[in-house]
Amino acid sequence: MGAETRLRELGIVLPEGPAAGGNYVPAKTVGELVYLSGVISIGPLGVVTGTVGLDRTLEEGYAAARLCGLAQLAAIRRHVGAAGLDEIAEVVSLNGYVNAVAGFGDSPKVINGASDLLIEVFGETGRHVRAAVGVSALPRNALVEVQMVVRIG
Numbered sequence: 001m002g003a004e005t006r007l008r009e010l011g012i013v014l015p016e017g018p019a020a021g022g023n024y025v026p027a028k029t030v031g032e033l034v035y036l037s038g039v040i041s042i043g044p045l046g047v048v049t050g051t052v053g054l055d056r057t058l059e060e061g062y063a064a065a066r067l068c069g070l071a072q073l074a075a076i077r078r079h080v081g082a083a084g085l086d087e088i089a090e091v092v093s094l095n096g097y098v099n100a101v102a103g104f105g106d107s108p109k110v111i112n113g114a115s116d117l118l119i120e121v122f123g124e125t126g127r128h129v130r131a132a133v134g135v136s137a138l139p140r141n142a143l144v145e146v147q148m149v150v151r152i153g
Contacts, residue, residue, distance in 0.1 A: 003085035040142035053101035065113030068146035
């Protein structure tokens with residue numbers, strides 16, 4: 001089953017693909033790899049802001065990471081064109097950054113929000129290598145930022 005069909009089955013509607021916020025591109029293909037710029041947690045009401053462990057919970061962080069995953073899927077779809085997500089052969093890597101208080105040790109549990117989404121949509125081809133780190137600040141005070149690499153073909 002293709003990823004586009006799976007999205008429909010799951011009832012997932014992707015947001016508008018993110019625009020570059022500076023002098024860079026949202027996605028760049030090199031050979032079979034598509035490198036995706038980092039996207040911050042943006043929901044229907046705007047940027048999801050805050051700090052896990054201060055004014056946001058682990059569960060809110062997880063939901064914010066899922067929003068980042070959805071934005072990355074939208075960026076992929078926009079970049080690859082007509083075939084959409086069915087063009088993706090596998091998700092290679094995901095780097096996740098969590099705006100968190102010093103000493104917060106559960107960044108991997110937050111970033112699972114994006115990783116779990118990729119497995120839901122792509123199955124085993126969505127399984128990826130990953131980094132999940134806590135940071136002291138993110139652009140626009142975002143709660144989470146996610147960067148990815150996928151292979152097309």
